Amino acid sequence: MTLDVASAILARxxxxxxxxxxxxxxEDLETILGLARRMPTAFNIQNWRFVVVKDTELRHEIRKVAWDQPQVTDASALLILCADIRAWEKSPARYWENAEPDTREMMVGAIDQYYRGREQVQRDEGMRSCGMAAGAIMLLAQSMGYTTxxxxxFDFDAxxxxxxxxxxxxxxxxxxxxKPAxxxxxxxxxLPASEIIIRNTFS
Ligand SMILES: Cc1cc2nc3c(=O)[nH]c(=O)nc-3n(C[C@H](O)[C@H](O)[C@H](O)COP(=O)(O)O)c2cc1C
Known part of the structure; x- marks a missing residue:
């Protein structure tokens, strides 16, 4: 089964x-994660990391620090979306390996200039990337007959x-x-569209 994007949004x-x-x-999980990785990241730094928790015992441990929510143990797959906050400085040339050498060099310099010393930006960027990946994962799953x-x-530190x-x-x-039970x-x-959609400026 596949749904178009609008139908998947409405069904989710x-x-x-x-x-x-x-x-x-x-294979279904691989399809979902493979396609989610085609979502954009700033400077193509691909700073998302997807932890697939398969181990049943670990899932039970996680549930204990997740308000005992049954989804943690009962879902067919549990993904923990994480951000690598310092992805920007980990061999950044590989994010542009298909580019012309000049472009690659320019992008590596731009990445460094943009992120170095800006901890809040580094963290926010991880939230943006994973947020977009989460949206894609949910819609892809929906289009393949799953729910999410x-x-x-949950206790993030734990x-x-x-x-x-x-x-x-x-x-x-x-x-x-x-699959839902x-x-x-x-x-x-x-909420009304008038509260959510702002034309040009807030006032
Ligand atoms: C960032 C985020 C965190 C959420 N955390 C939980 C959660 O811990 N447990 C839960 O049952 N639902 C959680 N939800 C689901 C929301 O309650 C739900 O998406 C919202 O009420 C809208 O309902 P709908 O998704 O069915 O349209 C979360 C949703 C988002 C976007």
Whole structure:
């Protein structure tokens, strides 16, 4: 099954109760993650890192520090989207390996100039990248017949310890994927477009 983008957006809801018996074929997860990696990142630094938590015991440990939310153990796949905060300085030429040498050199210089000494920017950039990846993951999953739950209801430090998060990485969020075992609640409510869409300036 495949859905077009608009249909996937309209069909997507946060799944609170997954079918714990369902197993997702590895190829489906590979397809989803392979396509999500084609989303953009600033300067193409690809600063996202996707942790696929397969280990059942680890999932139970994570659930304990995630408000006991059942999605953590019952979803067919649990992804922890992390940002490599210092990706910008880790051999940045490889982000432009297909470019002409002049362009590559120019981009490497620009990356350094943009990020060096700007900790907030480095972190924010990771949030932007993973946010976009999360959106893509959810829509791709939906289009392939799965449902998802984006999650940040967990103790970030505790999860970081459980997955041995490197010092220069940050956890951004989880995305749980699988088959639903229960219909979602009715949509909470959609704010009026006039509150959300601003024409030119705020005042
Ligand atoms: C960043 C983020 C974090 C969220 N964290 C959780 C969570 O920890 N547990 C949960 O059940 N739902 C979580 N949600 C799901 C939201 O509650 C849900 O997306 C929202 O109410 C809109 O409902 P819908 O996704 O069904 O349209 C999260 C959503 C986002 C975007």
């Amino acid at each position: 809801r946060a799944t609170k109760v997954f079918d714990a018996e369902h197993r997702m074929p590895e 739950c984006p999650m940040d209801g 999860v970081g310890k459980l997955i041995h998060l490197p010092e220069d990485h940050e956890i951004v969020m989880f995305v749980a994927l699988g 229960k219909e979602p609640y009715p949509t909470g409510g959609i």
